[in-house]
Amino acid sequence: MKPVHYYRCLRGIVWREALRFLNQRGRFLAALVRPLVWLLIFATGFRFVLGVSIIPPYQTYIPYEEYIAPGLLGMILMFQGMQSSLSMVWDRETGSMRTLLVSPLPRWYLLVSKLVAAVIVSVLQAYVFLLIAWFWGIQPPRIGYLTVLPALILAGMMLSALGLFLSSVIRQLENFAGVMNFVIFPMFFASSALYPLWTVRQANETLYQICMVNPFTHAVELVRFALYEKFNLEAFAVVAGCAILFMVLAVLGYDPGRGLIVRRAGAE
Amino acid sequence: MLDLKEESADRRAGSAPQGEALPLAVQGLSHAFGERQALRNVSFELGRGDRTMLLGLNGAGKTTLFSLITRLYNHRSGSIRIFGWEIKNKPSEALARLGVVFQLPTLDLDLSVAQNLFYHAALHGLPRREAAVRIRHEIERVGLTDRMREHARTLSGGQRRRVEIARALIHRPKLLLLDEPTVGLDVASRQFMLDHVRMLCREEGLAALWATHLIDEVDSEARVIVLHRGRILAEGPVPEVIRRANATSMREAFDNLTGERAE
Numbered sequence: 001m002k003p004v005h006y007y008r009c010l011r012g013i014v015w016r017e018a019l020r021f022l023n024q025r026g027r028f029l030a031a032l033v034r035p036l037v038w039l040l041i042f043a044t045g046f047r048f049v050l051g052v053s054i055i056p057p058y059q060t061y062i063p064y065e066e067y068i069a070p071g072l073l074g075m076i077l078m079f080q081g082m083q084s085s086l087s088m089v090w091d092r093e094t095g096s097m098r099t100l101l102v103s104p105l106p107r108w109y110l111l112v113s114k115l116v117a118a119v120i121v122s123v124l125q126a127y128v129f130l131l132i133a134w135f136w137g138i139q140p141p142r143i144g145y146l147t148v149l150p151a152l153i154l155a156g157m158m159l160s161a162l163g164l165f166l167s168s169v170i171r172q173l174e175n176f177a178g179v180m181n182f183v184i185f186p187m188f189f190a191s192s193a194l195y196p197l198w199t200v201r202q203a204n205e206t207l208y209q210i211c212m213v214n215p216f217t218h219a220v221e222l223v224r225f226a227l228y229e230k231f232n233l234e235a236f237a238v239v240a241g242c243a244i245l246f247m248v249l250a251v252l253g254y255d256p257g258r259g260l261i262v263r264r265a266g267a268e
Numbered sequence: 269m270l271d272l273k274e275e276s277a278d279r280r281a282g283s284a285p286q287g288e289a290l291p292l293a294v295q296g297l298s299h300a301f302g303e304r305q306a307l308r309n310v311s312f313e314l315g316r317g318d319r320t321m322l323l324g325l326n327g328a329g330k331t332t333l334f335s336l337i338t339r340l341y342n343h344r345s346g347s348i349r350i351f352g353w354e355i356k357n358k359p360s361e362a363l364a365r366l367g368v369v370f371q372l373p374t375l376d377l378d379l380s381v382a383q384n385l386f387y388h389a390a391l392h393g394l395p396r397r398e399a400a401v402r403i404r405h406e407i408e409r410v411g412l413t414d415r416m417r418e419h420a421r422t423l424s425g426g427q428r429r430r431v432e433i434a435r436a437l438i439h440r441p442k443l444l445l446l447d448e449p450t451v452g453l454d455v456a457s458r459q460f461m462l463d464h465v466r467m468l469c470r471e472e473g474l475a476a477l478w479a480t481h482l483i484d485e486v487d488s489e490a491r492v493i494v495l496h497r498g499r500i501l502a503e504g505p506v507p508e509v510i511r512r513a514n515a516t517s518m519r520e521a522f523d524n525l526t527g528e529r530a531e
Contacts, residue, residue: 256340
């Protein structure tokens with residue numbers, strides 16, 4: 001296998017993911033409507049309930065909508081990442097995992113390609129959301145649209161890798177409702193996506209600690225800072241570290257020589 | 269993708285198979301899931317152009333055997349060699365020479381027929397132009413040229429199977445695995461699949477391993493492997509297996525063979 005084979009394979013996987021996404025109009029719409037409902041309805045409703053004081057990276061008082069926009073970007077990345085990773089397994093209808101794994105390219109490379117494809121689709125979605133949010137008055141600095149890109153990519157990598165890892169180990173998570181209840185909702189609510197963590201700390205120290213170890217909090221903060229042209233080193237370190245960790249776990253999960261995929265097969 | 273030059277380079281690089289390697293050689297293969305022994309000391313070979321029916325009831329170990337040959341997971345004992353390449357150590361070389369039709373339908377129903385086929389070609393690293401030529405050839409042979417642009421969802425079960433066999437051949441494998449490919453198909457589609465594979469073996473020298481639990485699919489020109497509870501009970505050309513089992517038909521032979529050891 002030469003580099004050109006690797007390249008063609010990656011291109012094919014990304015192309016398929018994009019086609020799938022475009023062909024499923026319902027999925028495209030749902031992916032966009034979800035964060036918009038939060039932005040246009042929830043955030044408006046809570047505008048005067050939740051006061052947001054001046055906290056970094058903001059330099060002034062900001063409306064609540066503006067506060068949760070990065071959290072909703074995180075939500076887009078999380079849903080999309082989980083969906084494309086888990087769909088490989090639970091799409092029994094297509095069995096696409098099997099066709100992927102008989103490719104002669106190394107398995108880790110196939111999984112990374114799959115990840116890259118998922119991230120590209122979710123980053124595009126994030127920008128569509130940012131565009132709509134702009135018309136709703138959420139207008140971060142122009143450069144912010146550029147500086148947020150690497151943050152979106154990294155956060156997307158971490159969340160997709162998490163989905164990929166989960167898909168390799170947990171059979172029960174094969175329907176999306178299970179993933180929503182046990183992964184997406186807890187991660188989303190126990191994070192800084194919807195409320196600044198100092199408010200959480202005032203209410204409950206334990207919950208605050210949980211939020212702080214939640215990698216999703218750091219993904220949101222990384223995106224939040226980047227959107228305002230700032231770099232959050234702590235968030236970057238956590239997100240990068242978790243992305244690598246989840247990816248390694250996913251590759252181990254799909255390794256034909258190790259326990260996980262073999263045990264799954266035995267259970268069938 | 270793997271032209272001859274590359275192949276010889278690979279072979280020079282060491283651990284190369286010697287001489288004319290067999291399309292498939294399985295030796296001393298055992299596999300267990302916990303307590304349950306799915307395969308016990310399975311050995312057999314497929315030569316060039318061999319069409320071998322792997323006959324066994326549900327639960328005989330056919331799917332486990334296929335999972336191991338396609339390297340869904342590794343075998344722990346014995347060896348599986350595809351054209352001399354041990355699948356565990358040289359998965360890339362082995363998988364490049366292998367085409368598979370899975371038991372479950374694996375077409376992406378939201379994509380068109382052509383898109384499904386191009387995706388497969390990409391997974392094997394084929395350039396687009398080359399892929400287009402091969403895809404046209406394969407899809408024409410299964411008589412679905414006019415359906416290329418349609419969504420896979422609009423095809424019937426039999427047509428989807430035909431697309432899957434076309435897909436399995438795009439990268440020009442010399443060994444084809446089919447895991448119960450006719451389950452759920454009507455008579456005509458089933459016959460088409462049988463005839464198509466027969467033609468591929470006879471005219472193109474493909475070796476094919478066809479798993480089935482339907483005795484009717486085992487014709488007298490094929491070879492047969494009778495797999496029962498993870499063990500091979502008989503192997504060889506169909507007439508010979510029938511004779512050795514003191515039977516007059518494959519069905520009788522199967523009953524004799526498996527009945528002997530049934531509890």
